[in-house]
Amino acid sequence: MPSLLHLSAQQVRKGIKNGYFSAQEYISQILERIQKVDDKINAFITVDTDGALRQASLIDKKVRSGEKIGTLAGVAVSIKDNICTQGLKTTCASKLLEEYVPPYDATVVNKLKNSDAIIVGKSNLDEFAMGSTTEFSRYGPTFNPWNISYVVGGSSGGSAASVAALECTVSLGSDTGGSIRCPASFCSVVGLKPTYGRISRFGLISYANSLEQIGPIGKTVFDVRMVMNAIAGIDENDQTTIASAISSEEEEEEKHLQNNDKNKKNIRVGLIKELVEGSEPVISKCIYSAMDIFAKSGYKCEEISISSVEYALASYYTIAMAEASSNLARFDNIRYGFDFNPDGYEWNTYFAKVRSNFGDEVKRRIIIGSYVLSSGYYGKYYLKAQKVRAMLKHELKSLFNKYDILIAPTMPVLPFISGEKIKDPLKIYLIDIDTVIANLTGIPAISIPAGFSNGLPMGLQIMADEMQEQTLFNTALLFEKTANIKTEYPELC
Amino acid sequence: MTGMVLAKDDIKHLGWLSRIELTDNELEKFTSQIEEIIGYMNKLDTIPLFEMDEGQSGLEKKFCELRRDCANPFNCDTLNSSDNRKKEGFVKGPRMV
Numbered sequence: 001m002p003s004l005l006h007l008s009a010q011q012v013r014k015g016i017k018n019g020y021f022s023a024q025e026y027i028s029q030i031l032e033r034i035q036k037v038d039d040k041i042n043a044f045i046t047v048d049t050d051g052a053l054r055q056a057s058l059i060d061k062k063v064r065s066g067e068k069i070g071t072l073a074g075v076a077v078s079i080k081d082n083i084c085t086q087g088l089k090t091t092c093a094s095k096l097l098e099e100y101v102p103p104y105d106a107t108v109v110n111k112l113k114n115s116d117a118i119i120v121g122k123s124n125l126d127e128f129a130m131g132s133t134t135e136f137s138r139y140g141p142t143f144n145p146w147n148i149s150y151v152v153g154g155s156s157g158g159s160a161a162s163v164a165a166l167e168c169t170v171s172l173g174s175d176t177g178g179s180i181r182c183p184a185s186f187c188s189v190v191g192l193k194p195t196y197g198r199i200s201r202f203g204l205i206s207y208a209n210s211l212e213q214i215g216p217i218g219k220t221v222f223d224v225r226m227v228m229n230a231i232a233g234i235d236e237n238d239q240t241t242i243a244s245a246i247s248s249e250e251e252e253e254e255k256h257l258q259n260n261d262k263n264k265k266n267i268r269v270g271l272i273k274e275l276v277e278g279s280e281p282v283i284s285k286c287i288y289s290a291m292d293i294f295a296k297s298g299y300k301c302e303e304i305s306i307s308s309v310e311y312a313l314a315s316y317y318t319i320a321m322a323e324a325s326s327n328l329a330r331f332d333n334i335r336y337g338f339d340f341n342p343d344g345y346e347w348n349t350y351f352a353k354v355r356s357n358f359g360d361e362v363k364r365r366i367i368i369g370s371y372v373l374s375s376g377y378y379g380k381y382y383l384k385a386q387k388v389r390a391m392l393k394h395e396l397k398s399l400f401n402k403y404d405i406l407i408a409p410t411m412p413v414l415p416f417i418s419g420e421k422i423k424d425p426l427k428i429y430l431i432d433i434d435t436v437i438a439n440l441t442g443i444p445a446i447s448i449p450a451g452f453s454n455g456l457p458m459g460l461q462i463m464a465d466e467m468q469e470q471t472l473f474n475t476a477l478l479f480e481k482t483a484n485i486k487t488e489y490p491e492l493c
Numbered sequence: 494m495t496g497m498v499l500a501k502d503d504i505k506h507l508g509w510l511s512r513i514e515l516t517d518n519e520l521e522k523f524t525s526q527i528e529e530i531i532g533y534m535n536k537l538d539t540i541p542l543f544e545m546d547e548g549q550s551g552l553e554k555k556f557c558e559l560r561r562d563c564a565n566p567f568n569c570d571t572l573n574s575s576d577n578r579k580k581e582g583f584v585k586g587p588r589m590v
Contacts, residue, residue: 103567236560243557314536325511334586335572342578342587348512350587356514360522363513367504368527370511372534384537426529 005166009223016074023056023074030076037492043162047121070116076168081122084203093137095357106203108231115230124158136361150415153183160187176212178435181447185410185459188449196442197242200235208323211439221476270304270403279412282453316436318385325369400465410447410459449485
């Protein structure tokens, strides 16, 4: 049996459907790969070997009996460990939830299961999704599959690494300030933060509700689109969800691509000057080359400026930490938690004692969140941050009247050596400057591989107006086809 | 709190407000780190902000209907507290006073 690890989700489904290989053969190769390489990169917190094999056997049965199979039939998926999976531990990479086994599935997990996807395990993350390197995990850092001395990005580092290391075909992450796009860029895979409301957050353990979205990570733009279509839509358990209509049929995909060819002369691209100029020179050069590719393909390209970008990061961290301090107040170790006897403790002391088991980054963010919301400082920080957010939305709305898409680097820096910045949290925060805009304004943004420098990946970020994922996909597909970035994945063996 | 400059006592107080017990080492480390982070956030104070009506952001959405607000009964076994803290459908917690 030839290796099936490199196949895209689309190829896996086709292969299983047409009987070229069975779901069990494919899943066995995936599980074997995890066993072989995960010691080196630490992408998984939990691997569900039995569950995955059981599900694969059910899909093979369906195929044999001629039953209709789902749009992701047989595709191996890893799920970030802050998304609830019934009967499978969901730890948020935290001591506080180390034994938590959810009694229900998140809506996205339900939808994946209904699409016949196979969940192979739960992927590593920064504790409660707070971080940009996946170094703040109780289960140890995840390392970059392209060079294991380097950080993988975060907070969905396990998700991106598991795709890049061929331990699964696609993955689900969550993106609060770039947590899908950052590791996607650092691992040379595709990562999408959808429009706020396109995908249900029911079952995502909350960090900052007004900013975060669940989204897919995959090897190709097409795969990411397939997964998004499978998990998007209105959910009565999440009132912020919006109706979405992107066709998932393959013929429709072809039609979109043809239309894309016809319409590309009308596509207007704005390159965000501040973000390109603020990046490492090798990254700026890479993004200008990407603009050249679009220009040569017939897109109308211009450099543009966003004046409120300078304040976006301070606004983002103020809002995210304020929401974190409120959301994480629920972790009192009574309803769920680790074994710590309350005998002899008064309520508040017990509460403070068990919560001292949060990691450093979570503690810092909760404390700063309490500070910016406290009487006397609320107007100076939180209120101002919300006003900056409104200004940024207003500015982007005007830009999207003139441009169909905006482009920028996903990350202003190349992946750096593990541990290099861990003692300086502000330095880590600063690398989120290019990604937070999409979270503050709710627009969709995608990171796609744009090249390598000294063996380390770089990503191109494409943003579009709200609910314009179709434009994002069309542009990303064109870039993916034209730029032809290296697709040989790291061996790690 | 002392305003722009954060002292160890301020962080200790914030830790208590957040119900997080901090060790002396953590207080030492967090005080300088948090002061630096808050210093960065002070950037927000330097921009001229105009009053903006809600309608001006242009991103008003129609969200979907929320489910009916009705309780779903569940068994105390679905809670992940240790077995020796569960009794007759209840979970034992610390004393309130």
